[in-house]
Amino acid sequence: MKLTILRHDLNEAIQNVSKAVSSRTTIPILSGIKVDATFGGVTLTASDTDISIQSFIPMETADKTIATVERTGSVVLPAKFFVEMVKKLPHEQVHIDVGERFQTMIRSGSTDIQLVGLDPEEFPVMPTVAEDQVISVPGDLLRDMIRQTVFSVTTNESSPILTGVLWNLHDGSFKFVATDRHRLASRVAPVESKDVRFSNVVISGKTLSELAKIVPDQNVMVDIVVAESQVLFKLGNVLFFSRMLDGTYPDTSKIIPTTFKTELVLNTKLLSDAIDRAYLLSREEKTNIVRLSTMEDGSIEISSSSSELGRVTEQLDASQLNGDPLRIAFNSKYMLDVLKVIDSEELFIGFTGAMSPIIIKPRDHDNSLHLILPYRTTN
């Protein structure tokens, strides 16, 4: 393999695939990035077996030559060093020349690097994915759907299926659900799916967070291919493969109340600021407990207390307050997580009693729903 390539394009491709390099792998070849050069272009690949990312660098764009390949071939280069070094090379032209036993020379300006390369034959092969189930989703929407649900997955590895986000697609309605048994987040969006439908597709929350980072800022369409045990995301020249999580995701539809005994409409920002201040005190008690009470004058009170520090009390006007008076306690951190992702100036909160799930929804639309279980406290 012998080629010359522009540093900027090489660097961009490396940054994309580097998200799949595991930092604590026991399989040495997986701490590398595979470089494949053909006369059609250069492909970089990284994999930690759960996710694999492939980035293709074409030989040229309309206005410039990016790469020239003198001799085709492949090599695996140590990722950590390669990622850092390419960023810092002194010249826009980078020459890579792989010799005997994958000994690799990288030359750029007055910099000369000899690297111990590894055998590309040892690198895992990319999964083959049948492309009959394909949907297209705008990149911005995909990022939002991830952001609005992924914080509710569990980090507790003893419930592996709950470390993922559940995907369902029926009748053109694409739905994400995440829960850690104490809270639940769901987001739905219409997609042009023709006759694609699937259920119980569960993808690791960590993987989705990594994916969100490489979805381009320009709002391009992302093709999502759902196959047997893999999901493939096509982002322009980048292919992102993710393994699905094994197991059956629990049915959460029954725990979501649809009628309420107390209903509130509040300004999202004002509620968020008030809970944030109450949280400051509650976190000193480690429990993060904050109380919400309806008042006779139609306002609400948010409060927290700490035996050592004191007490914070917040008064907040409600745009609407209907139903029974209520006094309820909840984890303020969970509530703040929800308020951060609610994309509506006002929000609806529904209660069915001090011991029953709290439902939070944006007021402008029905695209998302959040549930938080209250704390059972005695006062």
Place this chain on the structure above:
Amino acid sequence: MKLTILRHDLNEAIQNVSKAVSSRTTIPILSGIKVDATFGGVTLTASDTDISIQSFIPMETADKTIATVERTGSVVLPAKFFVEMVKKLPHEQVHIDVGERFQTMIRSGSTDIQLVGLDPEEFPVMPTVAEDQVISVPGDLLRDMIRQTVFSVTTNESSPILTGVLWNLHDGSFKFVATDRHRLASRVAPVESKDVRFSNVVISGKTLSELAKIVPDQNVMVDIVVAESQVLFKLGNVLFFSRMLDGTYPDTSKIIPTTFKTELVLNTKLLSDAIDRAYLLSREEKTNIVRLSTMEDGSIEISSSSSELGRVTEQLDASQLNGDPLRIAFNSKYMLDVLKVIDSEELFIGFTGAMSPIIIKPRDHDNSLHLILPYRTTN
């Protein structure tokens, strides 16, 4: 104590003094900020016994009222919570009212806080500092002098005196020296000192780093008062007290060579970039060893190698190269630390052999000098 104060000014003063609050103190009162209100203004104080910071908030400026004091008095409030909370209060007007047993009410907009205050009598008294030894230094210069030396102090607590920066002032020449026995940094600047002189004043590197953070960005003069065992910095409305370190700082003048066998003049940026690339490989070997060799054509070569990864070689043109040929090894991290603070386009490096100290100086002026001991290697 009962007062009303503008949130913005209270917050600014809190942020300044909070640098002196120790996060891991065994003396509960020191985890607080003392608030003193008189009819002349409000003073905040924090102390971790090594450093103490006092910030004064005047009752008014030319164009606005900042504080109105209804009842004078003092209280100590829990710093961590107070610092975070004042930042987030909903209204510009903050009312503070201290009642029985230092129970404190803070009210701002619709937020109501009850805080358990502590007895201000238990708070340490600020040191009294005799003001006969005073110099004035521009804030920018003081920050530069700290930044250009403080990275060379030791973090090894077994040599406490070397965790500090040595200050000397003689004949209007103000000098900072820091060393960890492997490297040394010194910086000198002329100051208008009248007949002030001192020697063996040693101030903790950590303290100076904290000080540098609160020196205002506007280039105002900082008054420095050097007393028996304390140094006091006056930064406008902020007083910063620091204890001096006990002990005698070693004499470092004799280890600095003044004649050289090999002399180099190099572009600072190009050298820094080349060593940075060589460092990337050397850090994988943990030692950070990089080699510098003079070449017959008058250029120099920078290189590093790792048995596992390979080798980086950099060619660099020298603006000047005089004297004996040389091959020397050093800690590239130490050299990068120096190159970061050299404020001159070109720099001078002097060598007196592969086993002797390396001297680095800016080429434009003689204000700073850095020394790095080489590695003794066999090849």
